Amino acid sequence: MNVNETEDERLLLLIERFYLNDLTSEELRQLELALDGNRKLRDRFRAAAVIDAGLRFRTSEEVAEKPLVQASVSRQGWFRWAMIGLAATFLIGLLSLRSFIGSSNHVSPQVASSGPTTDEPEVSPIAVDSLRPDGSIAEFVIRNELVLKGPVTADGSLSPGDYEVTKGEGTLRLNNGVELTLQSPAKFRLVDKQRIEWTLGRARAYVPPEGHGFRVITPQGEIEDLGTEFGFLVAEDQTSEVHVFAGEVRLLNDGQPPQQYQEDTAVKLVSGERRVLDATAAASFVTRGQIGFKRWLATSRALRNDPSAILYYDFSPDPSDPERLMDQSANSLIDGQIAGGIVVSGRWPQKSALLFDDRGDRIELSIPGQYDFITLLAWIQVTRFDLPMQTLFNTVDYDPGEHHLNLLRDGVMRVGIREGYTSNASKRPLLTGRWTQLAVVITPDTARYYVDGESVLTVVREDKLPIVFGDCSIGAFGKTKVSKSGVKTVGFHRELRGRIDEFAIFSRAFTSDEISRLFEAGNNSGW
Amino acid sequence: MLFGAKSGGYSQCKTNLPPLFQKFQHLTAGFDPNGSSHHGITPIALVLGMHDDRFLSLFLRHERSLAAFARSMLPDWEAVDDVIQDASIVMWRKLDSLERDEDFLKWSFVIVRMETLKYRRGKARDRVMLSEGLVEKLASEAEDDCDERAMTFRSKALSACLDSFPASDQQLLLAPYVSRGSVTELASAAGTSANALYKKLGRLRLRLHQCIESRIRVGGEGA
Numbered sequence: 029m030n031v032n033e034t035e036d037e038r039l040l041l042l043i044e045r046f047y048l049n050d051l052t053s054e055e056l057r058q059l060e061l062a063l064d065g066n067r068k069l070r071d072r073f074r075a076a077a078v079i080d081a082g083l084r085f086r087t088s089e090e091v092a093e094k095p096l097v098q099a100s101v102s103r104q105g106w107f108r109w110a111m112i113g114l115a116a117t118f119l120i121g122l123l124s125l126r127s128f129i130g131s132s133n134h135v136s137p138q139v140a141s142s143g144p145t146t147d148e149p150e151v152s153p154i155a156v157d158s159l160r161p162d163g164s165i166a167e168f169v170i171r172n173e174l175v176l177k178g179p180v181t182a183d184g185s186l187s188p189g190d191y192e193v194t195k196g197e198g199t200l201r202l203n204n205g206v207e208l209t210l211q212s213p214a215k216f217r218l219v220d221k222q223r224i225e226w227t228l229g230r231a232r233a234y235v236p237p238e239g240h241g242f243r244v245i246t247p248q249g250e251i252e253d254l255g256t257e258f259g260f261l262v263a264e265d266q267t268s269e270v271h272v273f274a275g276e277v278r279l280l281n282d283g284q285p286p287q288q289y290q291e292d293t294a295v296k297l298v299s300g301e302r303r304v305l306d307a308t309a310a311a312s313f314v315t316r317g318q319i320g321f322k323r324w325l326a327t328s329r330a331l332r333n334d335p336s337a338i339l340y341y342d343f344s345p346d347p348s349d350p351e352r353l354m355d356q357s358a359n360s361l362i363d364g365q366i367a368g369g370i371v372v373s374g375r376w377p378q379k380s381a382l383l384f385d386d387r388g389d390r391i392e393l394s395i396p397g398q399y400d401f402i403t404l405l406a407w408i409q410v411t412r413f414d415l416p417m418q419t420l421f422n423t424v425d426y427d428p429g430e431h432h433l434n435l436l437r438d439g440v441m442r443v444g445i446r447e448g449y450t451s452n453a454s455k456r457p458l459l460t461g462r463w464t465q466l467a468v469v470i471t472p473d474t475a476r477y478y479v480d481g482e483s484v485l486t487v488v489r490e491d492k493l494p495i496v497f498g499d500c501s502i503g504a505f506g507k508t509k510v511s512k513s514g515v516k517t518v519g520f521h522r523e524l525r526g527r528i529d530e531f532a533i534f535s536r537a538f539t540s541d542e543i544s545r546l547f548e549a550g551n552n553s554g555w
Numbered sequence: 556m557l558f559g560a561k562s563g564g565y566s567q568c569k570t571n572l573p574p575l576f577q578k579f580q581h582l583t584a585g586f587d588p589n590g591s592s593h594h595g596i597t598p599i600a601l602v603l604g605m606h607d608d609r610f611l612s613l614f615l616r617h618e619r620s621l622a623a624f625a626r627s628m629l630p631d632w633e634a635v636d637d638v639i640q641d642a643s644i645v646m647w648r649k650l651d652s653l654e655r656d657e658d659f660l661k662w663s664f665v666i667v668r669m670e671t672l673k674y675r676r677g678k679a680r681d682r683v684m685l686s687e688g689l690v691e692k693l694a695s696e697a698e699d700d701c702d703e704r705a706m707t708f709r710s711k712a713l714s715a716c717l718d719s720f721p722a723s724d725q726q727l728l729l730a731p732y733v734s735r736g737s738v739t740e741l742a743s744a745a746g747t748s749a750n751a752l753y754k755k756l757g758r759l760r761l762r763l764h765q766c767i768e769s770r771i772r773v774g775g776e777g778a
Contacts, residue, residue: 044761056685077623082623082710082717086729
């Protein structure tokens with residue numbers, strides 16, 4: 029075999045590994061280069077796609093031949109239904125068509141664009157001064173109004189090099205899991221994933237076991253992690269400080285033996301001398317969670333000022349009226365009436381929420397008007413699924429055109445519009461104990477449902493009814509019973525057990541990208 | 556606030572449809588699932604018309620080609636599923652603009668291409684993908700080469716070739732599509748690493764490709 033044959037075989041193997049999702053990014057680039065300049069190779073690449081599709085369909089056929097109860101539920105579900113359709117009657121075939129429409133993950137952009145939308149503001153852009161092709165060793169996992177100068181790669185990752193943070197704050201995660209939460213102003217040089225030279229500003233370092241031995245090199249000496257969380261700063265006059273919040277660090281500086289410092293100790297380095305400070309100053313080193321809260325707050329302000337906002341609840345208490353849930357939207361017309369529930373903390377310690385844990389806990393509200401386009405957003409944390417059905421947000425009467433949003437015992441959203449449709453979003457059930465974003469986007473053509481920014485159900489609407497609300501409840505839902513003597517009592521047969529800390533309704537259709545960005549901005553993952 | 560004063564909420568509109576029908580319940584709104592339908596016509600037929608009939612027939616005939624076309628431009632099957640779903644809705648809505656059924660494949664390729672580019676732009680930051688220039692090139696060439704007969708022939712050759720492989724090789728070839736962990740499970744059962752098995756899988760796919768090309772050549776000569 030000559031060199032060319034070997035190269036050809038290597039390229040053909042790269043093609044097959046592309047379809048097996050087994051390529052490194054470097055190999056992908058090599059394949060891309062080869063494909064770009066070689067028509068025959070591109071033909072081969074397309075032929076391999078046909079084989080890949082054939083193998084996948086073959087798998088679907090084999091699954092479809094098995095009893096339905098054994099077919100695993102996956103994103104490939106619609107394919108399998110379609111294959112059942114091929115093998116069965118035309119009626120079932122029709123159902124197959126509906127299966128992928130009904131379980132669609134995304135509404136087509138044509139459909140989505142049918143409603144009025146507004147331009148989205150850029151969320152915390154990184155200012156990119158120069159681009160480098162690869163070799164990145166770190167990336168920001170959260171950022172708030174961050175402006176960073178330095179060799180940032182095209183996808184926002186950081187390569188070794190010099191950086192300056194001129195605005196904002198963020199958490200930088202290195203490839204070894206080390207997280208540095210930093211704030212402006214800051215200057216540093218990323219040497220490699222185990223070393224960073226810090227020349228100005230402050231940061232908080234969290235070092236997992238994989239990153240032990242991580243070093244921060246300051247003008248006054250080096251801080252070596254021994255399994256810990258610590259803060260460090262370099263002032264304008266080049267003095268340095270280290271504040272150990274947990275675990276242990278070792279200080280190494282010229283003219284002095286290495287010294288270990290443990291939890292709740294702070295040391296200042298001045299001209300080679302170590303001065304132990306009275307106390308650590310944890311509050312002066314921002315945490316990732318604090319950045320998350322600020323980022324959410326900025327997004328929340330934009331949402332409540334959105335001209336299409338029908339109502340916006342951030343669940344902050346009203347000291348003058350504990351039973352009133354203030355509508356924070358610019359229109360501020362639809363306050364809710366708190367009928368049960370306890371004020372607790374929400375996604376962040378600084379944020380409040382309502383905890384529904386008792387019979388009938390709910391918020392009552394009344395929304396006038398009718399709407400062609402609706403977006404509903406909510407953040408909830410379900411603690412338990414006690415009942416066959418729990419309600420997040422229902423209209424009281426469920427008249428034609430009214431929407432209901434419930435949760436089944438297994439965490440699946442059960443939704444519907446009266447005289448329109450009823451459907452289950454079974455693709456992604458809600459989990460208990462986890463803050464979750466739910467979103468509903470209704471247009472005259474479709475209704476889309478999202479969990480944590482991901483589309484989980486699309487319903488093609490045939491009813492075209494305008495959406496109406498009237499009297500509604502967030503939380504417990506029930507029926508009014510009238511006794512023989514005429515006394516009316518409400519029996520709640522659907523409850524909500526958990527926390528809710530944001531709820532809003534808009535009279536426009538948000539795009540999938542908007543929903544996804546709002547999820548990112550509101551997600552409280554991280555400390 | 557009095558609940559259920561008029562209708563009592565969901566309880567009066569819930570259906571007892573079997574699971575398969577419930578999946579499509581949103582399309583059957585308005586008929587009584589427990590009672591007989593008007594004039595003895597199946598309820599599903601009441602809500603689906605000739606438009607759907609035509610679309611379904613065309614789509615099912617070509618879905619494998621459409622999926623393959625999308626796969627050549629996208630990083631994985633998850634992305635393909637998303638794009639084909641979006642594209643199928645566009646096709647369904649625009650079907651009236653397609654004059655001749657014979658042109659469906661080429662027409663639908665254009666829609667899949669557009670949806671692919673939209674998907675790419677939305678996900679470009681998150682996913683490692685082929686460059687847009689290369690994708691455009693691949694799409695244009697696929698649209699030019701679009702030949703239903705050739706695709707059908709290739710599909711049949713694939714089936715015949717796959718059947719000619721030993722059962723263990725067939726199992727390995729199909730494993731990546733069964734579930735994410737299938738190759739790893741097979742590797743574990745065989746006492747080898749997933750990496751080693753992926754290498755074997757790559758070589759097996761090359762053999763499969765050679766077999767298909769060989770059958771196509773023979774078939775071409777025979778014709």
